[in-house]
Amino acid sequence: MALGAVKSLAGFLLLLNLCMFVIVGVIAGWALNNALDHTYSTGRRRTLPVGFYPLYFPMGNEATGFMIIFALIAAVVGAASCLSGLHHLRVWTAQSLASSTASSMTAWALTLLAMGLGCKEIHIGGRNTKLITLESFLIILCGTKLFYILLIHAGFFGGNYCSYEDTYVATTTTTAEPQKGRTPMASSV
Numbered sequence: 001m002a003l004g005a006v007k008s009l010a011g012f013l014l015l016l017n018l019c020m021f022v023i024v025g026v027i028a029g030w031a032l033n034n035a036l037d038h039t040y041s042t043g044r045r046r047t048l049p050v051g052f053y054p055l056y057f058p059m060g061n062e063a064t065g066f067m068i069i070f071a072l073i074a075a076v077v078g079a080a081s082c083l084s085g086l087h088h089l090r091v092w093t094a095q096s097l098a099s100s101t102a103s104s105m106t107a108w109a110l111t112l113l114a115m116g117l118g119c120k121e122i123h124i125g126g127r128n129t130k131l132i133t134l135e136s137f138l139i140i141l142c143g144t145k146l147f148y149i150l151l152i153h154a155g156f157f158g159g160n161y162c163s164y165e166d167t168y169v170a171t172t173t174t175t176a177e178p179q180k181g182r183t184p185m186a187s188s189v
Contacts, residue, residue: 006155011089013148018082020141021107025075027134031057031068060131061124067117071134074110078141081107088152097152104152108145115142 035057057064081103088100118135121127127135 003155006151007089007092010085010148010151010155013144013151014082014085014089017141017144017148018079020137020144021075021078021082024071024134024137024141025079027130027137028068028072028075031059031064031130031134032072034059035065035068060127061121063117063121063124064127064131067114067121067131067134070110070114070117071138074107074114074138074141077103077110078107078145085148085152100152101149104145104149108142108149111138111141111145114138 038058057068081100084103085100088096115135115138118138121131122135
């Protein structure tokens with residue numbers, strides 16, 4: 001695959017992942033805000049629910065609270081990893097690959113954790129449409145983030161990266177004057 005095609009596809013996946021992480025963050029933030037408004041605003045007439053614990057959510061089921069918390073964390077880390085990936089696309093060196101891959105794999109691992117809790121929530125049942133949307137986005141994000149990680153590594157193994165060592169080109173013959181931009185090497189012949 002040509003370098004331009006790899007960078008274009010990686011850029012598209014980064015923007016898609018960034019938009020989806022923002023959507024996941026908005027939905028998870030809404031659910032957390034809704035739970036905090038309904039749980040901790042008990043007045044004189046309202047009593048705490050029977051099965052109250054700090055991750056109580058008035059919508060969904062027993063797995064909802066954990067999924068919302070991990071989805072919110074995954075959304076923040078995922079959006080930050082997309083920004084690191086945009087920097088990598090701009091520079092496109094082996095050194096920027098390391099930081100971009102590390103942050104992408106961390107975001108992917110957190111997204112996998114949130115997706116696993118979403119699958120548990122699907123298995124238990126009894127959730128509303130916003131939570132179904134959040135679960136769907138988490139499942140799709142796991143696939144697109146994995147595809148992005150594989151794509152940038154395919155570009156690396158394709159030999160399209162330059163390193164700092166590529167800027168120093170050594171000549172094998174001894175010349176009277178070194179050429180501009182090259183370092184002279186002594187011949188061992």
